[in-house]
Amino acid sequence: MLIWEMTMSDHPTFIRDKVNLHLQDVLAGVRDLPDNSFDLAIADPPYGASTQATWKLENGHALEGFGGAWKLASHDWDMFNGLDGFAFTLSWLNELKRLVKPTGSIWIHSTYHNSGLVNVACQILGLEIINEVVWYKRNAFPNLSGRRLTASHETILWVHTGKDKREYHFNYDKVKSAAFKEDNLKEPGKQLRTVWDIPNNKKPDELEFGKHPTQKPLRLIERMLLISALRGGQLLIPFLGSGTDVIAGLAYDMDCVGYEVEQEYFDLACQRITAYLETNGADLQMELF
Template structure:
């Protein structure tokens, strides 16, 4: 059997491996938090025929059309896949913890039904409003400018999940026009989708989440020294946010390009967080 490529330190364990296979090896209730950014099944094979001299404000050059093999999943296959990873997360996340699940209309129905079938209580459904969303190129639909995030817990009939309520209420999120200091955080979040230069320094992932979004999930629900599980790592955004919150992080990614990108980002992050501990800590194979 081939050895699985991995990146392991005390704080981070990252595997180039299918999340279902990897999670199956982990013990029950070994995590305090999970952030899930799964394939949405939003890939399109459409070919855009843009006229010369098109006039899309702010989009003068080439851009990536959202078509990725790892995202080509739909219908009942998408539902089955959702049920499989959610069943593992129900087993792995403690009743005092939380699961955050990203989605769009392509998979949000499946995620919601799967939570209900597995008797995972939905705490909130958050709408992430992307004020700088990519324009609709076909002119046949509205411009998609939001994603849905479900906040779920595994407590069986009890609400024991950790919620950093007072500090969330007191906080100002500078980019968010909808959050006022001293007021409860609502379920619509105005968070621009652009990434800072440092987030793209080691390469780009086509569906990379902005760090400020992942950091907010952790600010709401993470306990320092807890353990974070990220089944679909991509470029490692959620792991970086987890490290900044003092969590131990475990993740899986199947594409070597993104696995390597995440490793580079994480190494840089750790060199910033713990310069004295860096030499000898990494056993990246």
């Protein structure tokens, strides 16, 4: 069961056994939660990668089939400038530091737009970086402008709140013996490296209720849980999106608490999770690998 009682709410919520989701700004939502409530947090924040620009790829360019006007990725929730973005990063990371137990850990997704901010924020807040992971996306979308390299990776930080004691949970043996289908860099019986070869495509059931523009493949989150999760523990998801982390957390028998500001994505996550619970509700303790 979840560890605290929900009182009267001024915003929409989705509450089931083991799931507690809020259509609410995360900073407002977590403000009154008690310290050291969670065993794990997975943060996939806004990257500041959006732009209001559009551009046209002239016909006759080198990439056959891609001609015409392209609207670049533009989402209000993903727009911030450097200083605002840094202040926001410090605020939510500081809350995660307060909320995650010293025996737990925090995973933070980023791209080149915000990875520097996240790294510096962790250091300022005294969150020790356990590893910096490069998620290699071998099927990344090509760079249409021909003026940059094709961005084919994201950076993920694994950090803990326990300072010098380093009590964070690490399922070392399970990770070492694991074999990951499609990952050409991991050999069973060998330690997992910090470059993860995980294609960014999703299975049909991950997209059944719609797409989120930055939806992560379930396989990526499952790997984070295999490394660091405590079966039956408490999982905090500050930026819910389509609910990928909740699906992975439920398969690990975790209690999941999440926040999302966009109604469209909140509804998508709720639909996804409802369908998952209907199918797997009686079998939540399955082994992931």
